[in-house]
Amino acid sequence: MKILILLAILVNILYYVNCGTITKNILRNNSESKALAGLLVHIINKYFDDCAIIIIYDAHFENSEFLPHFLPKITQTFVHKSLNFSLVDKTQIAFNNKNYNYILFLENLSTIKYAIDRETTNKIVIVTTATSWLVNDFLRSHTSKSYINLLIITQSARKKRNENAYLLYTHKLYLDGVGTSKAILLTSWINNSLTKPHVLLFPDKLQDGFKGHRILISTAHQPPFAIRKAIAGTDEIAWDGIDVRLIKLLGDILNFTADFRPPTSTTLSPIAAATNDIRMGLASIAIGGIYKTTNITSRFDTSFGHIEDCASFLSLASTALPKYRAVLGPFQITVWILLTCSYLLAIVPLTMNSEYSLLSLLTHPSRTSDMFWFVFSTFTNCFTVKNPLLNYGLGKNSTAILIGIYWVFTIIVTSCYTSSIIAFITVPVYPTAMETVEQLLRYRYRIGTLDHDGWEKWFEDIDDPMAQKLLKNIECIPSVEDGVRNVSRAYFWPYAFLGSKTLLEYIVQANFTPSWITKRSLMHISHECFMKFGVTFVLPRKSVYTEAFSSVIYRAQQTGLVEKIVQDVKWDIQRTATGKLLQVQRSYATPDTG
Structure with a gap:
């Protein structure tokens, strides 16, 4: 009987001890949840700038008690979704709005590539149960380079009494020419405050450039933007031009090595082949007089436009009177x-x-x-x-x-x-040159343009009735050289070619303009811009180079360095042995001379 009484007392003691332990663990979990929620609310209020928040969590966090405790505390607009990364179809979530930030709850850090695509502008916060060792390994991996503004939160392995500590990590990119990254411990969150409150949780990245990293550039031969020249006696190719010199300037400022290569495809046009290399992941940048159009911006990233070009008409003119x-x-x-x-x-x-x-x-x-x-x-x-x-x-x-x-x-x-x-x-009065659409219509000019790179489609939705009438029966030809040749041979029926003004100037100066002594059969490029375009560099979507390139190009344009590059190319490439510019009829007042 006594033995039974002792057993009953022992069971009661064990019950109360276990209940106390369970209660203590529950309180401790609630305390950790409150600490983590306080940290996330602090980050949202200080760094997210009232932008919409995308919250993504896996099955491990979906079943936890943290989310019901955290979500009601968010005062900004947010969308939350659970993803099952064990499924075969692991496609990223696509959002139309670009002004948002991410909060991800992931047990496995490598699954971020299945949650969202590469992100170089918006901020990303990852809460994980992984250890500090796994966090360091992930931040050194190639996957982490696709996310620039990245902050990882993990619980500290050293848990002192009554302290709920969380460690905050980010990474430093391009430590050397190979592109190595390393993890950086920014600060800790202890007792509802940061141990280093002055430290920025989303510091500016790539301040020191790319440390000599080699960037493969698909270069389309499109004078004078990119000019391919064969080196005599060798199989090597030398590149020059406005875009090439600007890339070299960016390389000097951002500390990277540019590797210029022709596009891999030989069946497409140069520009289409260069952009196709970007789409296939065969190059990091495409250059060569590429226009910043909706067709390009909808599929790729583009840098800040460094040159303004326009579509102009090339026609036959003369400075000799009948x-x-x-x-x-x-x-x-x-x-x-x-x-x-x-x-x-x-x-x-x-x-x-x-x-x-x-x-x-x-x-x-x-x-x-x-x-x-x-x-x-x-x-x-x-x-x-x-x-x-x-x-x-x-x-x-x-x-x-x-x-x-x-x-x-x-x-x-x-x-x-x-x-x-x-x-x-x-004081001569020269014959009238074709400057406007009305003049071309009055003299019944036939119009030709390229059959590729968008030229055959850009003028289909023009609202101007005069332009619609002029381009009603537009002819599409395979190359600019053929178009200029058609203009030069138009004797019985006048012909005008619609193309890039900058490219036409170079082609005409180099190949088609006779001496000024003859005063006859000069090529005239209209002053009226039929349609304006911005020349840009094409990069993959959300490329790590986009923001850095655009920032430097903008400063170079404001300081006049881009204009200097343009003038240097004209002086070095578009001039004769006597120092004068190659000839093209752009105005009847005075011909261009160097």
């Missing part, structure tokens, strides 16, 4: 009409002084020809007047009449003509 313009040019058409009328009207009074009468002219119109030449000889001959002779009237004193008419009329007209033709030659 022969009839050289003879008739000094007098306007009204002057010539008045001179002709004066000859014809002088017939009437002179009939009174000749053998002809006004009635005879009316009855015999054929005599008008004789009278016209009589008047003409009177104005131009020196005191010699042949048939018909003046026999009566005032015409008997023919010498006085001839001298008066000669000095009063002929000398004045001759002097005016001589002075006008001198002025006409000194």
Whole structure:
């Protein structure tokens, strides 16, 4: 009996001890949850800038008691979702809005690549149950490089009494040329406060550049943006141009090595092949006069536009006047009409002084020809007047009449003509060049453009009725050289080519413009920009290089370095042996010279 009583007492003691332990563990879990919730609320209020929050958690955290305790404390807009990473289909969640930040609850850090795609702008906070060793390994891995503003929270292994400590980690990228990363312990969260409150939890990354990291660049041959030149005696290729020199400038500032290579595809156009390398992951950057259009920005990241180009019309022009313009040019058409009328009207009074009468002219119109030449000889001959002779009237004193008419009329007209033709030659008026859509329509120009790189589609939705009429039967041709050649050979039916103004200037200067001595058959590029484009660099979506490149390009543009690169390319590449720029007719005022 006593034994039974002792056993009952022992069971009661064990029960109360176990109940106390369970209660203590429950309180401790609640305390840890409150500490973690306080840390996350602190991060949200200080760093998330009232942006929407995307909360993603796996099955381990979904079944915990933390989320019901944490979610009601969020005052900002948020969306939460549970993901099962054990499923075969592990696709990332896609969100349309770009102004958001992430909070992820992951038991396994490597599953982040199945939760969200690479992210270089928005902030990401990961709460994990992994140990500090696993956190360090993850931050050194290649996967972590795809997430720039990354903060990992894990519980400290050293749990002192009544302390709920959490460690906050981030990473430092590109420690060397290989692209090595390392984990950095920023601070700890103990007793609802940071041990280093002055430390930024999302510090600026890549402040020291890329430490000589080699970046593969797919380069499209598109002069003068990117020009491929073969080195004599070798199989090597040298690259030059506006985009190439700007990339080299970025390499000097951001400390990376640029490896320029031609696109891998030979069946596509140069620009399409370069962007295809980015899509296939064969290159990190694509350059070569690529326009920043919706087709590009919807599929890739783009840097800040460094040059503004535009679509312009190339047409045939001339600085040499036709022969009839050289003879008739000094007098306007009204002057010539008045001179002709004066000859014809002088017939009437002179009939009174000749053998002809006004009635005879009316009855015999054929005599008008004789009278016209009589008047003409009177104005131009020196005191010699042949048939018909003046026999009566005032015409008997023919010498006085001839001298008066000669000095009063002929000398004045001759002097005016001589002075006008001198002025006409000194200050020439050149033929009209094609500058606007209205002019091209008026002279019935045929229009051609490229059949690739978007040129065949960009003008389909134009609202201008004049442009719609002009481009109604637009011709698509395979290359710019063919388009310029069509312009140069358009004799019977005028032809204009619509293309990149910068590229047209280079092609025409290099291959198609004759000497200024001939003054004939020059290429003219219209001043009117039919459509403006920004030239950019193409990168993969959410590339680590996008923000760094855009920042440096913006500063280079503001300080004039980009304009200097453009002028240097013109001086080094687009000039003749005498130092002058290769020729292209852009305005009739003065040709460009170097």
